[in-house]
Amino acid sequence: MELPTPHALAAMIMTVGVFVAFARGKPSIEIVSLFTIALIGVGLYFYPLPDSLPTDGLALAFAGFGHPALITICALMIMGRGLVVTGALEPAALVLERVWKLNVQLGMLVSLLLALFLSMIVNDTPVLVLLMPIFVALAQRGAMPASKTLIPLNAAVLIGGMATTIGTSTNLLVVGIAQDLGMPQMSVFHYTPIVLMAAAVALPYLWLVMPRLLPDNTPEQTQAVRRFFSHLRVTPSSELAGRHFDEIVDRLHDDFRFEERPKGKFEPGQRFLISGTHDGLESAIRVLRGQVAPSWVIDQIVEQSQQRREDIQVVEMVVTADSRLVGRTLASSGIADRYGVAVLGVHKPRRALLGEEAAPIGPDIRLEEGDVLLVMGLADGIDPFRSTDSLLQLEGVREVPRRSKALLAAAIMFGAVALASVGLPWIGSGGLYLVKVPIAISALAGAIVMFVTGCVKFDRVGRALSAKVIVLVAASIAIGRIVLESGAAGWLGETLALGLQYLPPAGVLMAIMLFVTVLTNFASNATAATVGTPIAFAIATELGLPTEPLVLAVLFGCNLCYATPIAYQTNMLIMAEGNYSFADYVKTGVPLVLIMVTTLSILLVTTYGM
Template sequence: MIGMPSYHAIAAMAVTLAMFVAFARGRMSIEIISLLTIAVIAVGLYFFPLEGNAPTDGLQLAFSGFGHYALITICALMVMGRGLVVTGALEPAARFLERVFKVNLQLGLLFSLVVCFVLSMGVNNTPVLVLLIPIFVALAERGLMPASKTLIPLNAASLLGGLATTIGTSTNILVVSIAVDLGMERMGVFHFTPIVIVACLVALPYVWLVMPRMLKSNRIEQVHALRKFETRLRITENSVLNGRELSEVASRLPDGIEFHDVPPGLLRPQHRLLMTGTHEAIEEAMSVLRGDAAPSWVIDRIRRNSHEKGVDIAVVEMTVTADSRLIGRTLPSSGIADLYGVAVIGTHRPERLMGEKDQYSEGGDMRLIEGDVLLVMGLPADIEHFERADGLLTLEGRRELPRRSKAVLAATIMGAAVALASVGLPFYGAQGFYLLKVPIAISALLGAILMFVTGCVKFDRVGRALSASVIVLVAASIALGRVILESGAADWIGLVMASGLQYLSPAAALAVIMLTMTVITNFASNATAATVGTPIAFAIATQLGLPPEPMVLAVLFGCNLCYATPIAYQTNMLIMSEGSYEFFDYVRTGVPLVIIMVVALSGALVFTYGL
């Protein structure tokens, strides 16, 4: 007969339930709930330590999450992702996916889900998702599907792909290794892939068509995004327009860009094309066409100063105030570039100022009036000097230009980190040459350090790459997982499960094992679920006279169905800040997927093994 769990086990399960309820209600922020959880664990274990432990051991357990390798890994992956964004390394991939999405949004999402699934079968799903997150954030900024509607489905696809092979996730490797120690034959890489693919074919329509509709949009409509600027794009020797007609490259231009009074025939250097577009569209058009929206000598000087001083170039929207000396002047006569070292790459005149107040010089250049908005490019210090000296007011819409000179370097660093974790490092030993796989924690940390050392990511800007809510949530979930394991709560749950399964049919027993592992993995950790569940499943199979392999696979599958909470897996937390997700977003979308996968996988196991 199974006895009552210990007081520590009851307390651990109560804290877990309270944390879940608090997250689901959403009345307090994630940071507060996470910190309260850590505080409850610390205070509780200090005054009521675990058996054989000192009070200070409880404090160490409660705060161990802040130094855990999983948190270091997540932070390092965030830094590397930031490096890809600020250097523009992902722009080619983003443009390719943008063309696919423009054909059809739903087909674009399906294509992305399939690619994510296939990649995650052979490569650890964490680096796969790290590569995709900034791409889909960039696509959202280009006006396509909001990041909040794509990241959770992509995360689900990566987890499904990782489930399909024995090397897809570290959890799979752990379960297979424990099973071998228990006397089972080692499973091959694709041993259970057909079972998973059949189940995923059932789940994919839900992930593709239903999940995005269950998620709210996190797109923020900003006034400056609708503001149209006018500029003259100068064709340079290196421009893709040199010797070509505009129509030849029109398909590569961003939405919202329009050209006016384009001269007939082939374009040549020093041609100036009148162009209108939004802040972001003008920046992208300059990059795609390799043209300048201001005199080339000014742009070259800004880039040279940026490189020498190690400061990023910014583009800012500034409005002309009533006491500005620019009123009545044209841009060529203002001397802005000579005086301040900045370039005005676009001007916008609000509709309310059109009409009688429009004034032009004899050369056809517009005279500036109060209320005009300038799109100014330069180093931050020079822009601030320009603002103070010439009576301007900075508006929303400040953006830093990507450091494209380091784009290849950032992509190489990310690629090397992914390769180390997924393929391995060539190593020579007693057995000759072989590939030594490096843990994702080490490869990610090395990659983040290289991003700092090479200047792809500025150390003083690292706060933009990291999310405080994710950091404290990871720390709290690690501490809670350790308490559940060390208090005996996980063992007690396993015993209760084993005692009840003897009365169920084989198919029902498989489903219960899988569902129980899913509950544990969504509130503790998949490693905990795998460590506790694999021996129990093997013992149950022996007691019931069933083949052990389907029971062990039920544990393996259940440990990977971690969609229902953000604390269940590190990729869930990676997407949390970028998608502006709340705890209940994971519950609402993840629970139906868990149910679909449990039913589909259980049925496939029963059919495959003839139970």
Template sequence: MIAAPSFHAIAAIAVTIAMFVGFIRGRLSIEIVSLLTIAVIAVGLYFFPIEGTDPTDGIVLAFSGFGHYALITICALMIMGRGLVVTGALEPAARFLERVFKWNIQLGLLFSLLIAFVLSMGVNNTPVLVLLIPIFVTLAARGALPASKTLIPLNAASLIGGLATTIGTSTNILVVSIAVDLGMDRMGVFHFTPIVLVAGALALPYLWLVMPRMLKDNRTTEFQQQRKFYSRLRVGDESKLVGEKIADILPRLPEGITFHDKTDGTITAQERLLISGTHEALEEAMREIGGEVAPIWVIDKIRRKSRELGQDINVVEMTVTADSRLLNRTLPTSGVADLFGVAVLGIHRPDTVIGDKDKYSSGGDLRINEGDVLLVMGLIDDVQEFARSDSLLQLEGARELPRRSKALLAAIIMGISVGLASLGIFPIAIAALGGAILMFVTGCVKFDRVGKALSGQVIVLVAASIAIGRLIDESGAADWLGQLLSLAIAFDGPANIQLAITIAVIMLFMTVLTNFASNATAATVGTPIAFAISNQLGLPPEPLVLAVLFGCNLCYATPIAYQTNMLIMAEGSYNFQDYVRTGVPLVAIMVTTLTALLVLTYGM
């Protein structure tokens, strides 16, 4: 018999269940549920402190998550990921994957899952996800699969890959180290890799074909209904377009780019071709085939001024009002570039009919009407002066152009940080924080833009999960649950059946614990329990220790289970139910498969 749980252990379990129910029901936002959980822990431990502690110690425990290294690590990784995005450092990789996805979406996703899996076998899966997240967000913006349909499968693939070697995750190292201290022989790097490879191969069809269909397209309506702008593609004397046929360059262009006044034939120097497309499509087309959609001299002037002042170039959408002096003018006759130093890249008009000659000047340029939306590029002060002077209404959705001059520097900083963490020279927390600071110091990320990199939802969720984990550990709830587990599986029966049930129960217990506490807590509590059970039942300790190690890594079912789950939460616009809906079946697949493989490998 085991002793009854303490009052604090019962309270810890109750608070954990209440938080889980609050997340699942979804009536309150994740931020509110997280803050309420922290408040309940702080107030409860203040009035009913754990034995041997002071009331103020409970407050420290409740709010410890806000200063915890895990939260600092996640924020630093978000900042470095932001640096890769705003500098355009990942665009080459994104364009390569975009071509793969364009060739075949399903094969593109499969290729990406395999990359995440293989990389995570030798590199900590956290930096792997940090590298992949902005790439797939960029791909989603270019019309590939929505980020909400790819990030959870990618995260799961990286977690399974990290499970395959003793160095794949810090949890693996911790379990193996504790087992060695308890008397077990040290496992090699690939000691249990074949088992995980077989389990991963069986789980892959679920990640690839089923999981994306279970996830919704979380893009906003505004994102899905981007405006199409009409513009003039200027072909210079040195342009690589000269002499090419339009039919030959169309396959190289992003979807949505259309040529209007010239749809076939050969392109000649100094032509101004009427094209249309979204801003992102126009930008990608310019990068792919060369040329500009605004006078080259004003583009060069904006870039030169940006470098001199150290300011970002912005692209803003503006609506033409009834009082604007631009009405009935064309862009060449408006004098916008000379007066304000900004470039108008295109004009959006929902009811434009390209063949309607009344809407064009004799030179073939579109006349500006009330209600037109102009796509304007320039430094923010110049853009705002243009809006004030010419009676334009600035719309939401302004964005900064990538600072490509910093792209190589951002990639080097990320590479060094990932390398130092992967080789074990520095903990991931130190490497990530150092990388984030370098991103600020070198100007890859502007300090006043850091709010765009961080997610308040993720911050309070991490803080609440850390507080819950400490409460479960320090209240004795984890130890009591471990004793209950040991008692529950103490039975007589055939050796292989006893081994199978013991492995499955231990793995499920570790999975539940790691999804609500932490990997470290589960590993610390579970490894000694596995040894105790092996001694009590006369079973080999190694498969039971591996059941602990595997269970500690099956953290797919909640966002609080692992830091990469939280990293993808904001980018994929996920809610708690998304993790439960997709993660529970994956846990069932992995527990069943890994249990069977361990029994086949170690059965007596």
């Protein structure tokens, strides 16, 4: 066995070093990613690969920034932003929320099974793009934190995608290479029972153990939670009208409550003292369709928003000592008339020195220094209100979902998913047939339509994209290419083939799966499939073993990409939403890899009588 070339040796050393740096978390992922790209570019410029120019190394290092995988991820992030800002997924979130309210563990189990079975027939990436915003919304409604659900959800999607030949593009690549090498074509559900049995073994880990290993990265944990008081008026069109309190209590946000309750049914015209957090009040107002501010000012804000195509903003502002509002009531302040904004609620903080609790408000309660107002309006009303009346904005602006475009945003997303999963109807010489559209093209087209229709605005794109994910994707693509083109992947495969001749058939199968799993978590699925499939064929021929189980070992190994965020694009998609570190993937993914490798190896050995 020859020693690896200097380029291959350097590629392997660099890959291990980058993994260690990512796992430690210091320096940050962005710094390590940019340093890796720079190291590859500079190194290949002064020491180029054989039969290549110095500038070819620079092109290899920076190719990730223009790679279809990165374009796809960015486009999917933009479309996901469109679903969030239009509130398109709220109905689905409400349905799942009821299941989660019955029982948290039941909600988690149903969600995992839904993700697993959907990804068997629809490509992994679109499934996760559809489900991820729903689970972020559920976390905001008081369900399990998103950081505890997204990695298990992603793992369930990846396992489901492994179960059919159409589940992922990697499956199609392995099957295609195997067919070119002489193996009979596999049907869509050829090996599905094996994967489903392995999924049944892994499901308890995904369901009960993995969420406990993940941190709670909910931003609200580090912030003081303010409770706002207001008065809710029952309108004739309200969901409250004619109903008893017990009929609507299950639909209320956990952070919302009625401070006053009717003795009988709710009647139009009644006003009740309510309280809740920022999110709780917004959710209750939307679900109950009552009024907490004069209807004329709310209607005016909505009408102006539609005419100008501007977002409605909700902000929290504190009353300072210099404000003219000190000593006034809401009714006498004239806020709505002067600025065209609506005060949805008032938070009166506890007076620490006097030991007083936070007080509820009424029409005659006067505003004091330190009170916090929850204000809704357009920017040209909120900004003068803040500056003229000496208010201090406490936290970033939130946009009220543009629900008039919710159906349009949902249609755009499902259209993009359908193009990538089912195909585009096309009439040709042979009649009507479906043409599969690459996920990069369908996602990019969907993002463009989101912009054109106003579901996502150009000046809000920065909120949809994550710089950490972008540079990490670019670095992982560069690492994958240098591992492949330097000959490191080929050398590792040859070394593996030499050692396997001394192992029993079951050991050969497990070793191939482990090798491909390591390769896919450090390089890419395509690299693992391209290198692993021919190696499996050669080993089967050399050792006189059946070809199909070894090829399936490669296919399964290519899909066991749970241990690093750079292993697959869905891992990258959830990184920003869950605020995950590299170590979170390693901590939860390595045990899952071991469970799946062991279970799948035993099932393959048993099924094929090895």
